[in-house]
Amino acid sequence: MGMIGQPARRREDLRFLTGRGRYVSDLPLEHAAHVAVVRSPHAHARIVSVDAGTARAQPGVLGVFSLADLPELRGALPPPVVPGVAVKPYRQSALADGVVRFSGEAVAVVVATDSYAATDGAVAVGVEYEPLLATVDPEAALEAGAQLVHADWGTNVAATLTLEMGDFETALRRAAIVVTRRVRCARLTALPLEPRTAAARWDRATASLHVWSSTQMPYGVRQRIAEALGLAPEAVRVTAPDVGGGFGTKGPVYPEELIVATLARRLGRPVCWTDTRSASFFSTTHAGDQLHTATLALAGDGRILGLADDFLIDAGAYLPRGAVVAGVTATHLVGLYRVPAFRCRGRVVVTHKVPSAPYRGAGRPQATFVAERLMDIAAGELGLDPADLRRRNLIDAAEMPFDRGLLYRDGMPMVHDSGDYPTLLEKALESAGHRTFRARQAAARREGRLLGLGIAAYNEATGIGPHEGATVGVESDGRVRVIVGAPCQGQGHETTLAQVCAHRLGVGLECVAVTGGDTGRFPASAGTYASRVAVIVGSAVAQAADVVRDKARRVAARALECDADDIVIADGRAHVKGAPDRGLGLAALAALAQHPDVVRSLGEPGLAATRYVSPESVTWASGVHVATVEVDRETGAVSVLAYHAVHDAGHEINPLIVAGQTQGGAVQGIGAALGEEIVYDASGQVLTGTLMDYALPRADSVPAIEVASYDSPSPLNPLGLKGTGEGSAVPGPAAIANAVADALGAGAPEITEVPIRARLLARRS
Numbered sequence: 001m002g003m004i005g006q007p008a009r010r011r012e013d014l015r016f017l018t019g020r021g022r023y024v025s026d027l028p029l030e031h032a033a034h035v036a037v038v039r040s041p042h043a044h045a046r047i048v049s050v051d052a053g054t055a056r057a058q059p060g061v062l063g064v065f066s067l068a069d070l071p072e073l074r075g076a077l078p079p080p081v082v083p084g085v086a087v088k089p090y091r092q093s094a095l096a097d098g099v100v101r102f103s104g105e106a107v108a109v110v111v112a113t114d115s116y117a118a119t120d121g122a123v124a125v126g127v128e129y130e131p132l133l134a135t136v137d138p139e140a141a142l143e144a145g146a147q148l149v150h151a152d153w154g155t156n157v158a159a160t161l162t163l164e165m166g167d168f169e170t171a172l173r174r175a176a177i178v179v180t181r182r183v184r185c186a187r188l189t190a191l192p193l194e195p196r197t198a199a200a201r202w203d204r205a206t207a208s209l210h211v212w213s214s215t216q217m218p219y220g221v222r223q224r225i226a227e228a229l230g231l232a233p234e235a236v237r238v239t240a241p242d243v244g245g246g247f248g249t250k251g252p253v254y255p256e257e258l259i260v261a262t263l264a265r266r267l268g269r270p271v272c273w274t275d276t277r278s279a280s281f282f283s284t285t286h287a288g289d290q291l292h293t294a295t296l297a298l299a300g301d302g303r304i305l306g307l308a309d310d311f312l313i314d315a316g317a318y319l320p321r322g323a324v325v326a327g328v329t330a331t332h333l334v335g336l337y338r339v340p341a342f343r344c345r346g347r348v349v350v351t352h353k354v355p356s357a358p359y360r361g362a363g364r365p366q367a368t369f370v371a372e373r374l375m376d377i378a379a380g381e382l383g384l385d386p387a388d389l390r391r392r393n394l395i396d397a398a399e400m401p402f403d404r405g406l407l408y409r410d411g412m413p414m415v416h417d418s419g420d421y422p423t424l425l426e427k428a429l430e431s432a433g434h435r436t437f438r439a440r441q442a443a444a445r446r447e448g449r450l451l452g453l454g455i456a457a458y459n460e461a462t463g464i465g466p467h468e469g470a471t472v473g474v475e476s477d478g479r480v481r482v483i484v485g486a487p488c489q490g491q492g493h494e495t496t497l498a499q500v501c502a503h504r505l506g507v508g509l510e511c512v513a514v515t516g517g518d519t520g521r522f523p524a525s526a527g528t529y530a531s532r533v534a535v536i537v538g539s540a541v542a543q544a545a546d547v548v549r550d551k552a553r554r555v556a557a558r559a560l561e562c563d564a565d566d567i568v569i570a571d572g573r574a575h576v577k578g579a580p581d582r583g584l585g586l587a588a589l590a591a592l593a594q595h596p597d598v599v600r601s602l603g604e605p606g607l608a609a610t611r612y613v614s615p616e617s618v619t620w621a622s623g624v625h626v627a628t629v630e631v632d633r634e635t636g637a638v639s640v641l642a643y644h645a646v647h648d649a650g651h652e653i654n655p656l657i658v659a660g661q662t663q664g665g666a667v668q669g670i671g672a673a674l675g676e677e678i679v680y681d682a683s684g685q686v687l688t689g690t691l692m693d694y695a696l697p698r699a700d701s702v703p704a705i706e707v708a709s710y711d712s713p714s715p716l717n718p719l720g721l722k723g724t725g726e727g728s729a730v731p732g733p734a735a736i737a738n739a740v741a742d743a744l745g746a747g748a749p750e751i752t753e754v755p756i757r758a759r760l761l762a763r764r765s
Contacts, residue, residue, distance in 0.1 A: 007656035036118035043684020060117030082322035084409035094255035104282025166341030171306030175297035187289035194244025199272035200264035217527030240517035246489035252320030287359030306341035327409030329363030372734035412617035452743025456731035462723025463535030473608030478587030485525020487517025531723025547609035623647035636761030650722030669732015
């Protein structure tokens with residue numbers, strides 16, 4: 001039986017559950033200095049002076065540094081070049097360059113013998129500020145005379161995206177029903193279990209730097225550090241060891257990574273920094289914060305004629321991942337439906353807030369919330385069940401591949417490669433008991449209870465380029481080592497990539513070890529983001545394993561005096577077809593592959609191969625989620641009673657891991673729907689900067705997440721893979737909002753914002 005498709009338990013979990021995980025903070029760096037960051041309390045201010053005298057006199061303090069002391073950090077963080085949407089140019093300094101643009105921006109750093117002394121020293125640094133007006137509201141940021149975040153731009157619009165397909169004006173004229181709503185999705189933050197952390201060590205003898213970071217993109221960190229310090233990229237090694245969650249928020253290159261690298265070289269000793277949970281609300285990127293004005297035009301029979309949207313994204317003060325979220329949002333508005341005409345404008349606006357970057361879903365939850373709320377509102381106006389309206393508009397399996405007539409953010413045609421969307425819907429409805437729900441809802445109403453059922457369909461472009469690679473090699477003891485560049489933050493790479501290798505090479509899963517996230521061990525990688533590792537890295541592992549298998553067959557054929565086509569590799573052993581007793585193990589073959597005559601035959605020593613995969617474009621995963629809720633008539637509190645998710649993740653490498661990803665994503669969707677929100681006051685101060693105020697979902701508020709699949713393998717890669725890391729976090733806010741609206745019934749004010757506020761529901765119910 002092949003390993004692909006098997007629900008193998010995650011191999012890495014034993015290490016984590018027994019306390020043997022190795023995170024950046026666990027590194028045994030002798031004589032390491034510790035960094036604490038002095039952050040601005042103002043959203044917008046001019047720095048008048050920095051007084052470090054008192055701090056330098058504190059016990060244990062080794063130094064206090066501002067940008068004037070570390071000129072390498074000036075302009076060291078330009079926005080990345082991301083395909084699709086160009087942003088206005090700027091260069092952020094890793095320490096504020098005369099002006100702070102958000103509350104929490106780094107102004108100075110204190111280095112000390114331990115973290116406590118560093119923290120005490122940071123408190124003692126005196127910074128004099130001249131407060132300036134702050135731009136906090138993204139709509140106000142567009143007005144004439146608004147305070148500019150970057151004065152040299154002459155505007156607060158960092159980027160504008162437009163997409164158009166078909167004739168939307170004609171669709172409006174033909175429509176029997178036109179639904180226009182203003183929709184808002186709140187500002188969020190990811191809060192991975194491990195806050196960000198970084199450490200660095202400078203080697204004077206080799207003039208090289210080793211940096212450890214809890215990053216999703218170690219090669220991007222290497223590039224920025226090398227540029228800032230004037231080093232060759234090969235002189236900078238960046239390692240992402242075990243990382244306790246990322247969700248996109250550990251994707252950008254952050255100031256602290258450059259700071260510890262610069263200080264390690266300056267001081268000639270290891271330097272480390274670890275964020276705190278409270279500080280992470282101000283130091284780590286936010287996400288979401290979108291405002292849409294969207295219009296859905298439909299014929300009298302419920303067929304969609306057109307969709308238009310004009311949206312704003314509040315990006316905060318800087319754009320550490322460019323305007324990528326705008327492109328993702330725009331292209332996912334059309335969802336799983338036939339939309340003959342589409343028009344969209346998205347503007348990315350800067351404000352005096354913590355910078356924004358992708359967070360699990362990266363614009364898809366907001367796009368799906370907009371489209372799926374409009375679908376339910378339109379169904380009500382047409383007198384249709386929301387499920388029936390979707391049935392009339394879902395793209396059918398027979399229409400695949402389905403060309404949207406648009407370009408995706410990678411510049412390639414937006415073509416849904418495979419999927420059976422109507423079956424996904426029916427399986428989700430059946431699982432949720434949709435057929436009998438109206439009777440149950442009516443019975444509950446007679447008891448004074450408000451129950452509702454909400455549907456949300458979504459898709460996700462996965463496996464975006466540019467490329468990823470993998471090395472597969474047989475070691476001297478016969479075990480197999482897989483080395484990749486992409487790091488892991490909990491996705492299960494050590495299991496899934498091992499399954500791919502074991503399947504293609506013909507060895508047991510227990511014989512394969514996977515390592516990743518180290519620029520010193522693999523030459524190139526874009527990183528772990530956008531649900532891409534299974535599709536691209538998995539395909540590279542498969543190709544490299546195929547080459548190693550073919551090499552092993554050639555070596556075995558030479559030793560066993562037969563044709564290579566007659567060699568079978570199974571259970572880590574090569575044998576002659578039909579004669580299983582006549583064979584050699586991989587360890588013996590690896591030794592033979594070092595012999596000069598065999599090397600001449602193979603062209604290189606050993607049983608190893610490296611292969612890269614660069615996809616032409618993305619694969620499209622999809623799914624339907626159904627939420628059942630109860631709204632308390634007195635308090636407006638929403639209880640999620642049941643949650644059902646059906647997904648199409650292509651040919652699943654490990655269904656158990658896919659189910660876990662789906663359940664975790666659904667919980668994040670529930671949080672975004674019912675509680676999570678970064679709230680600012682008018683002066684640019686965060687009001688929800690602790691876990692007492694930022695309402696993460698709790699275990700007692702989340703039901704069992706029921707997961708099922710109806711997979712359609714992608715034709716775009718040999719393994720039939722689609723990504724599944726983010727999609728499950730996408731439809732939750734829409735499904736729950738639709739369920740709450742269903743519970744409140746006709747005549748109640750509409751829900752067009754998330755999170756849903758209980759106090760408003762109490763008035764409506």
